[in-house]
Amino acid sequence: MVPHWIIEKKRDGAELSEKELRFFINGYTTGDIPDYQMSAMAMAIYFQGMSLDETASLTQVMMHSGDVVDTSSLAIPTVDKHSTGGVGDKVSLILAPLAACCGVAVPMISGRGLGITGGTLDKLESIPGYRTNLSELEFIEVLRTCGCSIIGQTETLAPADKKLYALRDVTATVPSIPLIVASIMSKKLAEGIDSLVLDVKWGKGAFMKSKDDAHELARTLVEVGRRMGKRMGALITDMNQPLGKTAGNALEVIEAVECLSGRGPDDLMEVTMALSANMLLLSGCCETHVDALDMLHRKIESGEALDRFRKMVSLQGGDVSAVDDYERFAQASIVQDVLAPEGGYIGGVDANHIGRACGVLGAGRQKTDDVIDVAVGISNLAKVGDRVNQGDVIATLHANHDEALKAAMEHLVCAFSITEKDEGAIPLIDKSIL
Amino acid sequence: MVPHWIIEKKRDGAELSEKELRFFINGYTTGDIPDYQMSAMAMAIYFQGMSLDETASLTQVMMHSGDVVDTSSLAIPTVDKHSTGGVGDKVSLILAPLAACCGVAVPMISGRGLGITGGTLDKLESIPGYRTNLSELEFIEVLRTCGCSIIGQTETLAPADKKLYALRDVTATVPSIPLIVASIMSKKLAEGIDSLVLDVKWGKGAFMKSKDDAHELARTLVEVGRRMGKRMGALITDMNQPLGKTAGNALEVIEAVECLSGRGPDDLMEVTMALSANMLLLSGCCETHVDALDMLHRKIESGEALDRFRKMVSLQGGDVSAVDDYERFAQASIVQDVLAPEGGYIGGVDANHIGRACGVLGAGRQKTDDVIDVAVGISNLAKVGDRVNQGDVIATLHANHDEALKAAMEHLVCAFSITEKDEGAIPLIDKSIL
Numbered sequence: 001m002v003p004h005w006i007i008e009k010k011r012d013g014a015e016l017s018e019k020e021l022r023f024f025i026n027g028y029t030t031g032d033i034p035d036y037q038m039s040a041m042a043m044a045i046y047f048q049g050m051s052l053d054e055t056a057s058l059t060q061v062m063m064h065s066g067d068v069v070d071t072s073s074l075a076i077p078t079v080d081k082h083s084t085g086g087v088g089d090k091v092s093l094i095l096a097p098l099a100a101c102c103g104v105a106v107p108m109i110s111g112r113g114l115g116i117t118g119g120t121l122d123k124l125e126s127i128p129g130y131r132t133n134l135s136e137l138e139f140i141e142v143l144r145t146c147g148c149s150i151i152g153q154t155e156t157l158a159p160a161d162k163k164l165y166a167l168r169d170v171t172a173t174v175p176s177i178p179l180i181v182a183s184i185m186s187k188k189l190a191e192g193i194d195s196l197v198l199d200v201k202w203g204k205g206a207f208m209k210s211k212d213d214a215h216e217l218a219r220t221l222v223e224v225g226r227r228m229g230k231r232m233g234a235l236i237t238d239m240n241q242p243l244g245k246t247a248g249n250a251l252e253v254i255e256a257v258e259c260l261s262g263r264g265p266d267d268l269m270e271v272t273m274a275l276s277a278n279m280l281l282l283s284g285c286c287e288t289h290v291d292a293l294d295m296l297h298r299k300i301e302s303g304e305a306l307d308r309f310r311k312m313v314s315l316q317g318g319d320v321s322a323v324d325d326y327e328r329f330a331q332a333s334i335v336q337d338v339l340a341p342e343g344g345y346i347g348g349v350d351a352n353h354i355g356r357a358c359g360v361l362g363a364g365r366q367k368t369d370d371v372i373d374v375a376v377g378i379s380n381l382a383k384v385g386d387r388v389n390q391g392d393v394i395a396t397l398h399a400n401h402d403e404a405l406k407a408a409m410e411h412l413v414c415a416f417s418i419t420e421k422d423e424g425a426i427p428l429i430d431k432s433i434l
Numbered sequence: 435m436v437p438h439w440i441i442e443k444k445r446d447g448a449e450l451s452e453k454e455l456r457f458f459i460n461g462y463t464t465g466d467i468p469d470y471q472m473s474a475m476a477m478a479i480y481f482q483g484m485s486l487d488e489t490a491s492l493t494q495v496m497m498h499s500g501d502v503v504d505t506s507s508l509a510i511p512t513v514d515k516h517s518t519g520g521v522g523d524k525v526s527l528i529l530a531p532l533a534a535c536c537g538v539a540v541p542m543i544s545g546r547g548l549g550i551t552g553g554t555l556d557k558l559e560s561i562p563g564y565r566t567n568l569s570e571l572e573f574i575e576v577l578r579t580c581g582c583s584i585i586g587q588t589e590t591l592a593p594a595d596k597k598l599y600a601l602r603d604v605t606a607t608v609p610s611i612p613l614i615v616a617s618i619m620s621k622k623l624a625e626g627i628d629s630l631v632l633d634v635k636w637g638k639g640a641f642m643k644s645k646d647d648a649h650e651l652a653r654t655l656v657e658v659g660r661r662m663g664k665r666m667g668a669l670i671t672d673m674n675q676p677l678g679k680t681a682g683n684a685l686e687v688i689e690a691v692e693c694l695s696g697r698g699p700d701d702l703m704e705v706t707m708a709l710s711a712n713m714l715l716l717s718g719c720c721e722t723h724v725d726a727l728d729m730l731h732r733k734i735e736s737g738e739a740l741d742r743f744r745k746m747v748s749l750q751g752g753d754v755s756a757v758d759d760y761e762r763f764a765q766a767s768i769v770q771d772v773l774a775p776e777g778g779y780i781g782g783v784d785a786n787h788i789g790r791a792c793g794v795l796g797a798g799r800q801k802t803d804d805v806i807d808v809a810v811g812i813s814n815l816a817k818v819g820d821r822v823n824q825g826d827v828i829a830t831l832h833a834n835h836d837e838a839l840k841a842a843m844e845h846l847v848c849a850f851s852i853t854e855k856d857e858g859a860i861p862l863i864d865k866s867i868l
Contacts (some may be wrong), residue, residue, distance in 0.1 A: 008606035011480065036469035040605035043477035046445065170476035172442035 003027065003037045011044040018057035023261035023364045025061045029160045035167055042164070042173035045391045048275035050178035055220065056227040058414050060179065062186035065417050066296020069136060071107055071192035074143055078105045081200035081275050082188050084205050084217070085113070087355040088242035088381070089236065091151065091199065092120045093256035094272045095279075097308035098108040100147030101299040102292075104274075104283045107143055107191045109157065116205075116355030117363040118249045121152050126250035126329055126374035130318035144309040158186045175207075185228070195231035195282035197275050198222070203240035203426075211236065211430060233278040236430040237271055241349040241384050248363045248377015250329035255379075257323055260306040267383065267428055268429070269393030273297075274429055330375035332398035334405055337380075338412050347419035349384060357411035361397070376400055378412075384425040389420065436579075437461065437471045443496065445478040452491035459495045461778060463594045476598070476607035481855075484612035489654065490661040492681035496620035499594030505541055508577055511717035515709050516622050517633035518651070520640050521789040522676035522815070526554045526584065528692035528698070528706045529713075531742035534581030535733040536710075536726075536814040538717045541577055541625045542584045543591065550639075550789030552683050552806045555586050560684035560763055560808035564752035572850045580745040593601055593622045596734020609641075615654050619662070629665035629716035629868040631709050634657070637674035645670065645864060670864040671705055675783040675818050678702035679787075682797045682811015682832065684763040691757055694740040701817065701862055707862055727814070763810035766832035768839055771814075772846050774822040781853035783818060791845035795831070795838050799848065810834055814847075818859040822852065 001023045010016055016024075024041065027033035050058065066116035071078045079099065083089055096106045110132075121132045132152040136141065142149035153162065161183050168174050188196055198221050201207075202214035217263035218234040225232035244266050246255040256263050259272065277292035286292035299305045306323070314320045322328035358364060375398060381392040396414055399405035436455045446451055450458075458475065461467035483687050484492065505512045513533065542674055544566075547556040555566045556748035566586040568576065575581035587596065595617050616828045622630055632655050635641075636648035661665035679699050680689040692698055693706065694730045711726035720726035733739045740757070756762035792798060796807035809832060816828040828850055835838035 004604045004606045011606050036473040036601060037475040037605055039470040040477045040607060043445070043474045043481075044606070047477075047481040167470060168436045171471055172445050173474060174439045202815070349439070431706070 003033050007037060007041045007044055010041060010048055013048045015051055016057070018061070020059045021054070021057045025058070025065060025073065025160050026138050029065045029163065034403055036162065039167055039171040039173065042171060042176070042179060045178055045195045046173050046176040052220065052223050052227065055178040055181050056224045058182040059185045059224055060159040062158055062164070062182050063190050066158050067136070067156040067191065068190050069107060069139070069157075069192035071105065071140070071143070073140065076103060076105050077195065077285065078107055078191070078193045079195040079197070079283045080106055080108050080188060080191055080193050081197045081199060081375070082184055084201050084207055085115055086201045086239035086243060087116055087351040088244045088247040088252065088426055089201070090244065090256045091268070091272045091275060093253060093309070095121065096148040096150055097260065097312055098272070098296060098299055099276050099279045101304045101308050102280050102295050103266045103285050104147070105143050106148040107139065107189050107193060108148065109153055110150055110189065117247055117252070117358045117377065118151060118365070118374070122316075122372050122374065123182060123249045123252050124150060126253055126377060127318040127322050129314055131312060131316050134316065137165045142312065142315045145315055146238055146308060148308065148312055149316065150312070153187065156250070158190045161186045177217055177220055177319060177328040178243070180217065183223050185221065185224055189225070189228060189230065191333065193230070195233070195279065195280040197282065198232070198234040199275055200234055200236050202236060202238035204239055204350060205242060205355050206239035220397050227382055231282045231409045233282050233284060235271075235278065237431070238426045238428050239351055240380055240426055242340055242351045242354050243271060245381045245383070246318060246377065246379045247354055247358050247381070248379075249372060249374035251377040251379050251398065254326050254329065255311070259320045260309050260414060261299065265383070286303055300428050332375040332400050333398075334399040334402070336397045336399070337393045338395040338397060338409070340390055340394050340418060342418055344418040344420050345388045345421055345422040346382045346386045346388060346394070346415040349381060350415045353411045353415035354378060354381070355406040357397075357415070360407040360411065361399050373400055376404070382416070387422070441471060441475045441478055444475060444482055447482045449485050449488055450491070452495070455488070456495045458596050459492070459499060463499045463597065463859070465571060472598065472712050473601055473605040473607065474753050476602055476605060476610070476613060477614055480607050480610040486661065489612040489615050492616040493619045493623070493658055494662060496592055496594040496598070496616050497624050498557050499620075499626065500568070500592050501590040502624050503541060503573070503626035505574070505577070506538065507574065508539045510539050510639045512541055512625075512627045513629040513631070513713045513717045514540055514542050514622060514625055515631045516618055516626050518635050518641055520635040520677060521550055521785040521792070522678045522681040522686065523635070524557060524678065524686040524690045524739050525702070525706050525709060526627040527687060527743075528693045529558065529710050530584055531694065531738040531746055532706070532730060532733055534630065535556070535738045535742050536714055536729050537719050538581070538713060538715075539577050540582040540643045540839060541573065541627060542582065543587055543621065544584055546799055551681055551792045551811065552799070552808070554584060556753075556806050556808070557683045557686050558584060560687055560745055561752040561756050563763060564747060565750050568607035568750065570748040574750040576749045579749055580742060581744055582742065583750065584672065584746070584763060587621065588782045592624050609653055611651055614651065615658050619655065619658055623659070623662060623664065624868050627664070629667070630659055631712040631716065632666070633709055634668055634670050634706065635673035638672060639676060639789050640673035650725060652725065653689050655754065659703070665716040667716050669705070669708055669712070672860045672862050673785055674860055676785045676788050676815055676824040679815045679817070680813045681792050681815070682789055682813075683806060683808035685832065688760050690762065691740070691743070692735065694743050696734050696850055699817070704751060704862055706707060715788065766809040766834050768831075768833045768836070770831045770833070770839060771827045772829040772831060772843070772853060774824055774826045774828050776852055777823045778852040778854050779818045779830070779856040780816045780818050780822060781857055783815060784849045787845045787849035789813060791831075791842040791849070794841040794845065795833050807834055810838070816850070819856055821856070832847065
């Protein structure tokens with residue numbers, strides 16, 4: 001096989017065989033096929049798309065470019081959740097220990113974020129001592145002991161994706177459904193899971209701006225997963241306003257602990273419970289959605305879920321006392337409230353502006369080697385539909401520099417709209433495609 | 435400016451500014467922009483195309499990626515011809531000295547070929563001693579002395595094109611009109627010419643298989659050249675059957691000498707005269723096409739054109755005696771006639787099969803570092819419309835290996851079709867867009 005003939009075939013809109021994709025992706029992984037041929041191929045895929053069969057083959061090949069975690073020794077159902085990401089999305093931190101209490105194993109290999117705030121790994125690293133770089137053996141050991149573990153991508157996991165993701169980022173080939181799907185699914189399925197639940201977000205603070213695009217991505221992810229023999233579920237959720245009342249790193253971990261303690265905000269709990277219930281249904285732990293929700297609520301009320309989180313943190317080297325004493329997290333030197341300029345109802349909280357504010361505060365990265373400030377961010381975020389009087393606190397900024405505070409404040413001013421009447425929020429969960 | 439934002443802009447179908455193209459191409463030439471971004475950009479251009487303004491800007495930027503030959507000291511009009519290439523196309527060898535006799539300078543910087551036969555440079559190098567690698571100073575000196583010079587691309591001439599051309603070859607981004615146009619025109623206009631005549635070929639032995647595609651390419655080439663302040667002309671010519679009666683390297687030089695001596699085959703002379711006349715009209719040397727043809731015919735009849743060829747060969751170090759004694763060219767060890775299997779009229783001579791036969795004989799390259807055998811090829815090619823009896827010679831193969839001869843013969847058998855009635859040939863020159 002000749003690499004540029006395979007590029008030509010895709011360029012002309014033909015379907016590539018699994019054999020051709022294996023040749024191309026494996027060649028790219030070993031370096032036999034150079035970056036410049038892969039980027040031309042990625043651009044051809046951007047324009048011509050891929051059939052579901054092709055996307056499944058691409059995913060399969062990328063997944064097998066490295067190791068697949070052997071979870072067979074756990075002897076219980078393995079299930080994970082993947083979110084396409086959004087502002088204030090700390091669901092993984094709550095859902096992993098919560099689902100683990102119900103009798104499934106959650107081998108979660110997560111990422112870091114660019115832009116708005118850090119990713120799940122960055123958030124967890126705001127817990128002093130928490131290690132995200134476990135070996136595969138340590139990972140399995142934590143899973144065996146407490147049923148959940150959240151770590152970073154290892155060197156041997158889907159190396160084709162690691163290489164291709166970096167290349168797509170600088171060649172304008174990120175927004176391609178088959179490439180997105182293969183990237184997400186190759187990494188997730190390399191965790192050795194039986195089932196996967198997807199949280200595909202749409203709106204101002206999400207990668208997919210329209211609900212239709214989110215549906216298309218969700219359908220493709222679910223179909224590809226099923227073709228690979230996995231039980232799949234997906235929710236389409238709203239990301240026009242941030243999820244929960246905090247955005248940042250340490251601030252989000254604190255909010256997650258609040259949720260696990262039964263004091264979480266409604267929207268965040270609704271999404272977390274729906275996704276967790278889906279995981280239990282897919283794994284066969286519960287028969288009905290009502291049963292699943294019931295079990296999940298009991299695990300929070302009994303304190304079991306929070307204990308499971310403590311156990312995971314401890315097993316991964318983190319300072320468990322931070323869970324009970326939030327002062328142990330890094331604190332921002334400047335804390336300033338944002339006040340409502342007039343009375344009325346919160347009509348909108350633009351997740352994009354909130355995300356940018358977090359970015360300028362230093363909660364996220366602009367380049368992969370930037371250092372994140374885990375202390376900064378936003379708390380006390382008002383929610384759409386909240387009744388406010390003039391001068392009420394609608395957000396609290398946590399900053400470490402005056403200039404960053406000023407720049408973040410400019411975004412905050414644009415983020416909130418206040419209306420005379422309560423116009424109601426967009427439904428949080430749009431539609432389940434289980 | 436950020437390279438991947440410029441790729442994104444093109445990917446989304448927007449028009450790139452000259453500033454953006456300059457940044458991108460200059461960055462690519464110096465190596466600041468890597469191959470993988472250039473190949474993604476080339477694929478985006480393949481799918482989205484480019485406006486005439488964009489193509490002209492791209493050409494301008496690629497042309498100025500290196501030196502432009504300073505022909506101002508010649509003080510006569512400078513004009514060249516470019517052909518998109520075909521089987522048996524030795525027009526440049528005849529046209530350059532012929533036009534030079536009429537008072538124009540022809541600073542021809544030519545290429546080598548892949549596949550079928552060598553390019554103009556390879557053909558000229560079959561003349562013992564002929565040097566194609568003159569310095570710019572030597573080039574100008576030959577032009578000053580005899581009005582024409584044919585050399586190879588120097589290191590400093592359109593280096594962006596040199597790099598991009600090699601990249602396109604291995605990333606399935608060759609057949610893109612704006613990229614083809616920028617490649618051709620950046621090199622040709624770097625010759626420092628006032629006018630350019632194009633021979634855009636279509637048919638079985640050409641890059642453009644359909645006449646419509648050839649027209650589109652010709653129109654774009656002419657428009658881009660005009661936007662760059664050049665006088666432009668173009669002919670669309672047939673390349674379904676080979677041009678002239680020979681294909682190879684030494685064999686084609688011999689045929690060119692025959693043409694310059696007034697003994698050339700009709701089709702080859704028709705195209706050469708039409709293109710040369712166009713050059714004289716564009717340069718203002720003649721007022722009408724009839725005047726131009728008249729002048730050209732006289733230059734051949736008087737022997738002046740052949741003398742000019744001798745002079746160029748001599749100035750570039752070639753053995754002039756080869757012009758009068760064809761035995762001085764390398765000779766193939768096996769010469770074998772191909773006979774008509776039945777009587778009738780030649781209905782078709784498939785230029786693609788003739789080209790492939792030359793390729794297997796060793797007249798062309800499969801890889802850039804292959805060594806060409808200048809002695810091999812095909813002569814005595816029958817032309818469409820020729821009346822033949824069974825057993826008449828319809829071609830003569832010149833080979834240096836029995837196996838190559840056998841493989842070439844298989845192509846020859848497929849190349850010729852013989853019909854009962856004379857169905858006439860496709861008009862050689864389709865339409866002039868001057």
